[in-house]
Amino acid sequence: MANFMLIIAMNIIFAFFVVLAHEPSPLQDFCVADFNSTVMVNGFACLDPKQVTADHFLFRGLNIPGNTSNPLGSFVNRPTVFEIPGLNTLGISTVRVDYAPGGVVPPHRHPRASEILTVLEGTVFVGFVTSDPENRLVSKTLDKGDVFVIPFGLIHFQQNVGQGNAVTMAFLSSQNPGVIAIANTVFESKPEIDDRVLAKAFRVDKSFVHQLQAPHH
Numbered sequence: 001m002a003n004f005m006l007i008i009a010m011n012i013i014f015a016f017f018v019v020l021a022h023e024p025s026p027l028q029d030f031c032v033a034d035f036n037s038t039v040m041v042n043g044f045a046c047l048d049p050k051q052v053t054a055d056h057f058l059f060r061g062l063n064i065p066g067n068t069s070n071p072l073g074s075f076v077n078r079p080t081v082f083e084i085p086g087l088n089t090l091g092i093s094t095v096r097v098d099y100a101p102g103g104v105v106p107p108h109r110h111p112r113a114s115e116i117l118t119v120l121e122g123t124v125f126v127g128f129v130t131s132d133p134e135n136r137l138v139s140k141t142l143d144k145g146d147v148f149v150i151p152f153g154l155i156h157f158q159q160n161v162g163q164g165n166a167v168t169m170a171f172l173s174s175q176n177p178g179v180i181a182i183a184n185t186v187f188e189s190k191p192e193i194d195d196r197v198l199a200k201a202f203r204v205d206k207s208f209v210h211q212l213q214a215p216h217h
């Protein structure tokens, strides 16, 4: 009996997470985000449709190359529901990435989205890694016009492996996909994760951990 109750409880918990893990289907034409509303919902409350204008669905400037003069050699322009309130509840958004030669988007994951990425310019090496225990790298070198899919939540990366600059556009299955940059979360958390934890976890000595945490030392 106790086991039976446990199974029921776990099913309820599981169903709860499934429900929260995906944005709901629209029940009306649109639900433009009302950032002023104090109502707490999964996403944002709807602006009065009578106040909605075309500008709520508009974002300009994704044709403009980003500045890649930075240590990663890449620039991410990622308008989400915060920049396009009309995306609220719709479960989509877009991202442009510019890459200098060798430029990289370091390993990261989107906690709330799958991604479909296409190369507009250049040659880009892209890969994702399957979850434990397999941890298989699934990767491809993409040329202009090639499209690659990054499944929901998996760790992935991109690098410009061509001679010139590269540009990719991607679409994500969330109005607010989120980004978990692996190195930032593990080595640059605030406060830092104890170096004894990281040294043991990565089987390196503490001085190497401190090197990786260098921006804060």
Ligand SMILES: *[C@@H]1O[C@H](CO)[C@@H](O)[C@H](O)[C@H]1NC(C)=O
Residues within 6 Å of the ligand: 034, 035, 036
């Ligand atoms: C929030 O309210 C202020 C003041 O009424 C208004 O100026 C602003 O446009 C509102 N913002 C949004 C996103 O609705």
Ligand SMILES: *[C@@H]1O[C@H](CO)[C@@H](O)[C@H](O)[C@H]1NC(C)=O
Residues within 6 Å of the ligand: 067, 068, 069, 070
């Ligand atoms: C690009 O960023 C670098 C580093 O911040 C800066 O020095 C440079 O002026 C920027 N270039 C443009 C065109 O904004």
